Amino acid sequence: MSALKDILYKVALQSVSGDTAVEVAALAFDSRKVGANTAFIATRGTQADGHDYIEQAIEKGAVAIICEQLPENLNTSITYVQVKDSSEALGIMASNFFGNPSAKLKLVGVTGTNGKTTCVSLLFQLFKQLGYNVGLLSTVVNKINDEIIVATHTTPDAIQMNELMAKMVAKGCSHCFMEVSSHALVQHRVSGLTFQGAVFTNLSHDHLDYHKTFDEYIKAKKMLFDGLPSSAFALTNIDDKRGAVMLQNTKASKYRYALKTMADFKAKILSNTLQGLELDIEGHNVWFKLIGDFNAYNLMAVYGAAILLEEESADVLQALSDLNPAPGRFEQVLTDTGITAIVDYAHTPDALENVLSTIKVFRSGNEKVITVVGCGGNRDTTKRPEMAKIACELSDKVVLTSDNPRFEEPMAIIEDMQKGVSPSNYRKTLVMADRREAIKTACSMAEPNDIILVAGKGHETYQDVKGVKSDFDDRKVLKDMLNLIHK
Template sequence: MQSLQTLLHKVQVLNTIGSLDVPVESIAFDSRKVQAGVLFVAVRGVQADGHAFITKAAEANAVAIVCEELPVEKNSAVTYIQVKDSAEALGQMASNFYDNPSAKLKLVGVTGTNGKTTSVTLLHKLFRELGYHVGLLSTVQNQINEEIIPSTHTTPDAVTLNELLAKMVKAGCTHCFMEVSSHAMVQHRVVGLTFAGGVFTNITHDHLDYHETFDAYIKAKKSFFDMLPKGAFALVNADDKRGLVMVQNTRASIHEFSLRKATEFKARIIDNTIQGLHLEIDGNEIWCKLIGAFNAYNLLGAYGVAVLLGEDPTETLTVLSALDSAAGRFDYIVSDSQITGIIDYAHTPDALENVLNTIQQIRTPLQKVITIVGCGGNRDAAKRPVMADIACRLSDKVILTSDNPRFEEPQTILADMQKGVKPLDYKKTLSVLDRKEAINTAIMLAEPNDIILVAGKGHETYQEIQGVKYPFDDKQVLQETFQQLGK
């Protein structure tokens, strides 16, 4: 429990009506969770405006209400706080309510289009192996040491985020590695947090359904580095042309990593096979279980973070060499007839191209590549034909199928993807609406030693159709179908 006065520390308050000397038992931005002792914050969301529920919150005995616009009719038993931005205020108050837990950890945020999940997962595993108590906040799952907490968003809402960080502090964690999404930056979910460092992986077209323009998407990512404090570090991928753009206005110390340039953290790929990567990092050769050039960047970034946090370079490389990737990130199984099935979260054009280019690098001349790919509904439609074209260009056979159609008709999504299939590729392209049937078809078409890529869903264990999440695990379905077909 905290006093309202304490919670308003660092919040830009425009007006107050009522007493600030009142106890607050919890914070809510969902009016349905309001009861006596709860502070309600009216946030303007994507789906609804919290200001429409101020009266409901007051009737539910909210102790105070924070809003951008004060209601005409006010409840005398409620304290009203007018602020410039409710979402920003929520982030700062949530941090204050949980006694600023991020300041008691070495909190490192990773942002970019691709590689966020693998990077934070590698860092969590690395620092656990180095003997630390560590927290993880990722798309796949949240963790406090080895305790797994289900994840619903890439970056949780401000209240949940600070609650998790407080639990990490209580559990003795000294470090936390978290994904920072562009949505989280625009929605001010990380306001009030103290970061020890930030990492930029790369940026390509994604989430334009939300940000509308690529420039707005870039600015959202850049705003993370703009907020880093003077004592923090900003580690950026120098091989991405927007790497240094990200840190133009940062107060943090700037560091770079690269596979192509002479930078502070430098790596070279010696060999890239289905067994893993043979790398030279800062003059030291290591073998890693992860596969592909994109994972060389993820490994190098994790190495850079560890060194910047004061870890021994040699010990860090030794531990990194033994680590596995995150679930659903170039995750593969081999069937009895030696067909390799690869499951990957690749759901953007760049990610799909990276994965397929990696497969092209490690395949033998006689191995066919069969790609199963779909696109999510109610998301950026412009990438659909692009992803189909990439799949056709880098595969011997392509099966277009359903991903998470959400509230769109799956056939409409497939029709958008089919626009990217060139006439020369018609013969090698199939459209199979049912995802399970698409996997079944790919396995029937595959011969021993061929490679099947199932792209788009990775770690997800569901398909979202018309607001309902139905159980569906690409890896499980792939394994079961191999067995059923005797392959």
Template structure:
């Protein structure tokens, strides 16, 4: 499904919510499209010159003008102005683009109930569970997630956790056009800082947790916290702000929000409370608000995810009993604690997206809670290149502490040397634990080795990439699916 705006818009209408510092050129301009890519610039289009971490869009203004773009939105005017082009100078091009994109697509977020999920871990699981839940409740529902974007069951491939503001508003407009009443989306810290969600009207926001991640981008943990909190600061008083009361930064999220403040917890007093009765290989048994419920999901971290989803659904006026009944039968998102069991030796392979210290610790803790004393845990783990390097030794240390054997390997090295990444991970392995660690840069060989080491009934955890079906090396993505490779190695080794 694609969407084309039925009419063009006047530039004046698109600038209603934008702070304009200066405007040069024709005032009576019609705009039939928006772009931040100068290669796509054309007559009747508005081009946005964004300042990014890698490139500055201001360098491409001349190219956009050469291609006939009607409007240039920028933070700094070029030395030479084309008299046929309208230049709009603003304090922040990304913020202006978000407001103009929302106006261009007729504010689609106001026409459905949009709920954002933010936090370090659990965003994809919560958004996916909400999408599945509300589909089962009989609604037409949109999903915007790391794994994929969906309009009901139609899948639209995802390229970022949160798309740019133009693409995001276009997707929301598609969802409105398709009859969606609800949309659930992940909101990354990058999306908040880069104004991708600016101008959207949310019915609610969910906070999962906050741990060490993305410091390569934000610089400090405080800036990372500030980015997450910024999402809640922007919620309207008609929205709800649902936070994890057991996370030590959970209540910080609510400090300056105008939204209704709601909480969920396994350990403290909260609006929505659960008690963990059992966490076993067959699933979770929780008591939620006085109701006993069995779930198919495994792990304490999923108890929090389920509780957050339940709370959000109730805050969206759904019946609590019906919500729990449906949730009890749902499975998680792809690549989130996803099991594969070998037919012959009953070795259990688990693929998980755990790419942060907290996520890896949660997965290993969950395995420790459900495994039998005789089962050995063999963990395959790496760290992505051109990302937060500070977590690399921590990840290795956690893997060693939670496993009987560890195979350190490549994740997505991107433009870094995999051996440099692995050396930084190895620095986190205590000297007395070196004997149980192998380092194999080739990820396929690493998974093969882990499977070969596994004895009948053991557990092989392959962490870091989860749902991803590629490996990125020096700018090139090649096909690589952890779950598929794991199954191939089971078959090859007769496991």
């Protein structure tokens, strides 16, 4: 139990009605989760407005209501607190309620369109190998040392996040590495957190269904850097044309990493094969298990962050060379068929181009590249033709299929994608709405030495169709089909 006035510390209040000394046992922004002695924060979401559920929350035991707009009739036994932004208040209150756990950790946030999961996964592995107790908040999984907490969103809500960090502190964690999505920033899910540092990977076409314009998307990412304290570091990919923008207006110490331009942390690719990367980093030749130019950037982001967290360069490079990529990121599916099979989470035009460009580097010229790709439903529609266009330009055969169609018809999504297929590429394109059949078709077209890329879902182990999540793992389906057809 905590006094409401303590939980409201640093929240910008507009008006208060009632006693702020009231004791609060829990926070909730979902009225269904309200119990006795709860403070209910009425947030405005894309689907529902918490202000419509204030009376329901009081009936279920709420003792305090935090809202942007006060109800017409106030209950004299309830404390009402009016704020300008309930979502921002929720973040700050959650941090206070759980004892500001982020301030007791070295918390590093990673944002960008691509590479977030790989970077936080590598940082988590790296610091564990360096002997620390570490927390991880990622799209794939949340972890407290070796304990796994299943992830449901790119970034948990503010209450879940602070509760997780409080558990990390209780279990002796010194560091936490966290993906920070543009949605989380705009929705103030990270308000109230104390960051030791922030890393920017890159920026390309994504989430315009939510942010509406690319400029708004850039501003969303920049919010992480704008909110950093002067004691933190801001590390950016200066080779990305938006990299410098992230450093504008930040109070944090500014650092840059690059492969092409002058930077605080600079690397040169010495070799790039299906077995891994060899990089020259500050005069040291180091081999890594990760594949592709895009992973050279991820490795430099991780290396730079580790040095800024005051680790020794030699220790970092040695540990990094042992680490594995994140699940579903350029993950090879091994079979005895002689066919190279790759699964990747690429679900943006830029990510798909990166993966196919990397495959192109490894080609001898005689093998076919067969790409299976779809686009998610109820998401940014403008990237669909672009994804198909890139797949066709960089592949010999393309099977357009469904990804997670959600509440859209798969064929309607595929028709959007087909708008990006030029007449000259029609003959290399097949349409198969059933994803399993699409993968099976790609496997049946492949011959020894050919390369199959199944893109879009990566680590995911389900397919979301009309609100129902069914078991579906691209890696397992691809392996099973290859073994079935080429046994």
